[in-house]
Amino acid sequence: MASTESARADSTRGRIVAAARDEFARHGIAGARVDRIAKAARTSKERVYAYFRSKEKLYEHVAAAELAAPAEAVHLDPGDLPAYAGQLFDYFTANSDRYRFVTWGRLELAAAPDGDRGPYRDAILTKIETIRRAQEAGDLDPAWDPVDVMAVVSQIAHTWLDQAxxxxxxxxAAADTTPAARRAAVIRAVGAIFPPAARTGSEH
Structure with missing residues (x-):
């Protein structure tokens, strides 16, 4: 009996999280409605609040998973930033709802009084530190501030998502209208600014 109740609770929680992900992606944090989330999850507002104390706490829970997914799928290699930009382009083109979710979080949390904390800031700081270490190792031009590297590469990679x-x-109207052409332009632009590091191996 206990296991059945536990499975039912897990199922309800899972439906709430899935419904919240869609709601936040469509409406952002401020515009999201807990009653719509509850309706989509086939449960009550009271049950939503029983699992998550507030709409903000629910967003934080969903955001952690939404950030973890691209982090696992897209590998930041500071020695080959064009390839990283191509991966970002591929991932978020295939997962546009996830990109909208992340974009809402960036916009709204950055404007909040505590916008300097949270999962987005932590994820960015981790990438910036990776870039800094690559510069110290000689794999990336140290003349750039790591923050600027991250900003420039991300903006180029997300150009076609940000400018609908x-x-x-x-x-x-493009000479080549295919998505592959847009991807190639992203890689070429990042490569012109941050050429891949010349790496030597055991073969000569």
Whole structure:
């Protein structure tokens, strides 16, 4: 009996998290409604609050998973930033809902009084430290501030997701209208600014 109740609770919690992910991706944190989340999860608002004390706590829970997924799928190699940009392009093009979720979090949490804390800041700081170590090892131009490296590469990689109107025009007006052409442009642009490190191995 206990195991049945536990499974039911896990199922309800899972539905709440899935519904919250969709709600936050569509409406952001401020615009999300707990009653809509409860309805989509086939449960009550009271049950949502029983699992998560507030809408913000629910967002934090979902955000942790939403950040972990791309971190596992996309590998930051500071010695080959063009390849990293290509991976970002591929991942978020295939997971546009996840990108919208992350974008809402970046916008709203950065504007909040405690915007200097949380999962987004922690994820960015980890990447910046990885870039700094690569510069110290000679794999990346040390003349750049690691923060600027992260900002420039991310912006280029996300260009076609951030500029929906330009992406729509490109699908009809570009010389090559394929997504592969947009991806190639991202890689070429990052490569022009941050050429891959010349690495030597055991073979000559």
């Amino acid at each position: 109107e330009l992406a729509a025009v490109a699908r009809h």
